[in-house]
Amino acid sequence: MTTALLDTGVSMRILVLWADTGSPNLGVRALGAGTAALVHRIWPDASITFQNYGHRAPELPFGRLRSLAKERLTASLGMQQWLAGFDLVIDSRSGDSFSDIYGLRRLAVMGAVSEFASQAGVPVVLGPQTIGPFQTRSGRVLARRSLTRASVVMARDSASAECSSGLGRPVDVVTTDVVFAIARPRVARTRDVIFNISGLLWHDNPHVDSARYRDLVTRVYRSLVSEGREVTLLAHVVNPSSLTQGSLDLQGPQPATSPNLDNDVPAIQDFARRVAPDCEIIIPTGLSDVRSTIASGRVVIGSRMHACLNGLSVGVPAVPLAYSRKFAPLLQGLGWHHTVDLRGGDTRVGEVMREVNGDALTTDVTGVLERAHSSLATAENALRSLA
Structure with missing residues (x-):
């Protein structure tokens, strides 16, 4: 499913989920920086907002699934209005969290945020990431729900592409990790x-x-x-x-x-x-x-x-x-x-x-x-x- 973005003449506003440039996990930082670098190749003036655990806007109560569901019903924090302010959402799933091996709660929370963004009228892209494994029936149900609602699905390896196809949603792109989009430092080889x-x-x-x-x-x-x-x-x-x-x-x-x-x-x-x-x-x-x-x-x-x-x-x-x-x-x-x-x-x-x-x-x-x-x-x- 492909959704065209409106050309408003204003810089693109892009929300990147589950990555950031300040995480103590430097792999998550690489994911954030690489996603930003990839985006800026296409939209050099794009404004990028990161949302991740420990780096959350007050409108987005993703600490618990219950909190997200309550906000979706009551709109007391303005979550849907806040999400609607973006032109595009790139859901990174922290690179490897689109799986149930880390627990169903994490999978459900991440999926809910993407789904609510779609309901706010914003195209959601599942950025280059590992898809699966899904070892439980509930995990497969949640995964299928996220995959079918995404405008674009990108896998960073062939096994992930096969997993996605097995859930009924072939990926749009098989690519690689976004770390390769980050500029290379030029330093002397002083260590072994x-x-x-x-x-x-x-x-x-x-x-x-x-x-x-x-x-x-x-x-x-x-x-x-x-x-x-x-x-x-x-x-x-x-x-x-x-x-x-x-x-x-x-x-x-x-x-x-x-x-x-x-x-x-x-x-x-x-x-x-x-x-x-x-x-x-x-x-x-x-x-x-x-x-x-x-x-x-x-x-x-x-x-x-x-x-x-x-x-x-x-x-x-x-x-x-x-x-x-x-x-x-x-x-x-x-x-x-x-x-x-x-x-x-x-x-x-x-x-x-x-x-x-x-x-x-x-x-x-x-x-x-x-x-x-x-x-x-x-x-x-x-x-x-x-x-």
Whole structure:
């Protein structure tokens, strides 16, 4: 379903849902910045408003589904009028949240906001993202509802496109992640191995065995050091109250850290104290900082998918440590075949080291960038078709 936008002669007003440029999750920041960059290729003067958890307008009470439903009935906050003030809504679903693996409540809340935007007369685009998996009947019902109401649906990998088709709504575009729309920093290669350790995987989680993950990253680090490689530890989900850059003083008082176990900083601090007390630790101050840091390395080993995508998009080879279905289809679609799947039974240290030391890493990056930019052109054309 395609809906034409009215040409009013006024700058486009675009609402981007579930991404922003101030999140402590730098992958979410990349999603926000990349979506904005993609939009500005088509509408350079567009005004963009982000709405996300922790970054919410008072008119949009998406803390609970009940609050949204109540506002839809009572209009006490002016939600529908506020939504109607936009020309276009791009629903990013945080890149990978269009699924029921994070719970039905999250899926329902995100879907309701998009549906209410459609009811306000605003075209809704499901931006480049992972679609699925949906493991429950209720999840599939909610997903089908969102898909059928969207003016344009974009998948960032072929598996997502198949999932959408299976729900009765073929996607309009198979593209790639919007991180490739962000301008590349130009910095000198002053670092060797950038190693991103994940707070999500460091603790008990539904994806991989945390003890096995801790053993893996420890053995990979020691193997790198034994080969004479210089390693920098990098956080990719941080805590706003402890944003610093540089090596942490592990002997002195530690900065306050978030109780959120998704935060990479406490995991990296713990790892450094146990295994790598002399290692450089980078806690980025923002998206441009993390991209510049990664661009200064020769290779990145990433437990976060967007740490790897930030690497590839700045021309640095990445060895992704995949913990979910979202990694492989997206990366394979770009022609990148250096992913190590952590969901297997082995710790896979040897596989990681073979990839890090492989001759093809550097030469393969050029092809990835070419394919990514060509793929994003299809997303541009889909957005342009709404004008």
